[in-house]
Amino acid sequence: MMNRFLPILIFVFSTLCLCSCDSTHQTEILGVKCYELPDSPENTIARWNNLGINTAYVSEDIAENLEFRKLAKASGIDVYLIFPVFYNPEALKADSSLWARTSDGERAKADWVEFVCPSRKDYRASVVEHAKDMVSTLKPDGLSIDFIRHFVFWEMVGPNFDPNRLPDACCCSNCIDGFITETGMALSNEMYSSEEKLWFIQENHSQQWQKYKERLITTMVSDLAQAVKSIKPDTKLNLHAVPWRADDYNGASRTVTCQNLPELSKMVDYISPMCYTHMLYRSAEWVDSLVVDFQKQGVDNVLPCIQVGLSYRSEEFTPEAFDACVTSARKSQVNGLVLWSWEMLAKDLKKQKSIEGIK
Numbered sequence: 604m605m606n607r608f609l610p611i612l613i614f615v616f617s618t619l620c621l622c623s624c625d626s627t628h629q630t631e632i633l634g635v636k637c638y639e640l641p642d643s644p645e646n647t648i649a650r651w652n653n654l655g656i657n658t659a660y661v662s663e664d665i666a667e668n669l670e671f672r673k674l675a676k677a678s679g680i681d682v683y684l685i686f687p688v689f690y691n692p693e694a695l696k697a698d699s700s701l702w703a704r705t706s707d708g709e710r711a712k713a714d715w716v717e718f719v720c721p722s723r724k725d726y727r728a729s730v731v732e733h734a735k736d737m738v739s740t741l742k743p744d745g746l747s748i749d750f751i752r753h754f755v756f757w758e759m760v761g762p763n764f765d766p767n768r769l770p771d772a773c774c775c776s777n778c779i780d781g782f783i784t785e786t787g788m789a790l791s792n793e794m795y796s797s798e799e800k801l802w803f804i805q806e807n808h809s810q811q812w813q814k815y816k817e818r819l820i821t822t823m824v825s826d827l828a829q830a831v832k833s834i835k836p837d838t839k840l841n842l843h844a845v846p847w848r849a850d851d852y853n854g855a856s857r858t859v860t861c862q863n864l865p866e867l868s869k870m871v872d873y874i875s876p877m878c879y880t881h882m883l884y885r886s887a888e889w890v891d892s893l894v895v896d897f898q899k900q901g902v903d904n905v906l907p908c909i910q911v912g913l914s915y916r917s918e919e920f921t922p923e924a925f926d927a928c929v930t931s932a933r934k935s936q937v938n939g940l941v942l943w944s945w946e947m948l949a950k951d952l953k954k955q956k957s958i959e960g961i962k
């Protein structure tokens with residue numbers, strides 16, 4: 604009896620498996636970050652269709668291009684708006700009191716990286732309003748939250764970087780006083796200077812201070828998530844993570860960037876580490892090690908983003924090295940792959956070969 608039905612059972616089972624594999628495959632992201640379209644919207648979308656690119660993470664300028672949005676929608680390409688949070692040179696130019704400060708009292712600035720203090724309520728409210736405006740006007744499929752952390756120029760932090768040279772921010776008077784108010788400590792402005800208060804906090808309440816700094820980031824993400832979903836409930840959220848494993852640089856992922864990845868991963872659809880190997884003097888295998896490390900921390904929605912072209916270095920980044928990064932990024936169970944950037948990939952036919960096999 605069983606023998607008679609066995610072939611049928613096997614057929615049904617394999618069909619079910621194929622269907623489920625197919626649907627998984629269809630939802631896998633193959634994305635590109637794009638800041639300036641190197642070609643017309645029509646040609647760009649046509650090339651993305653050919654390469655199987657199904658998701659675009661774009662600047663405000665591109666997202667505001669109506670023709671681009673229409674063509675992307677018609678092709679079923681999801682468009683995420685890249686949304687910088689605490690990197691904001693324009694806001695700092697208009698109001699210098701917004702500057703984040705390092706523990707030595709200096710402005711949080713390194714090269715082009717300029718950070719706003721994450722505890723300024725007026726600035727946080729303006730960011731939330733801006734996100735709501737963008738989502739109600741442009742109706743993107745997703746918001747890709749960028750510069751959502753404390754200040755550090757991580758792009759310059761290679762494998763042998765001395766953790767003691769990493770900055771400690773934000774330590775401005777607004778953050779210090781916010782912490783004192785939250786914890787109810789008796790440290791009045793009349794009795795102590797900001798430097799004295801900071802010294803006292805770091806000496807006696809370093810863990811609480813650390814948690815407070817993390818909360819400034821985590822609550823900013825939850826405020827943004829709540830705001831954009833109140834306008835457009837199906838808005839997806841992606842978060843750009845600094846590519847540091849839990850134990851790198853003495854745990855700087857938690858103590859310097861203050862990105863609490865396990866907490867943040869519950870609030871967004873994807874956590875996307877910027878695995879920029881060539882810039883950071885890292886191997887292709889490092890990409891997978893980072894993905895695995897994030898997953899071990901409890902992040903089950905990792906979406907690695909890898910580097911395509913040259914940045915900060917002039918030595919060649921070969922198609923073979925890039926191909927190894929593509930393989931490494933997809934080695935573990937991930938939600939897809941994002942490429943930084945389309946501008947770089949568009950002009951490199953050899954590197955395009957590496958992603959042709961993915962679709």
Ligand SMILES: [Zn+2]
Binds near residue numbers: 773777
């Ligand atoms: Zn501050």
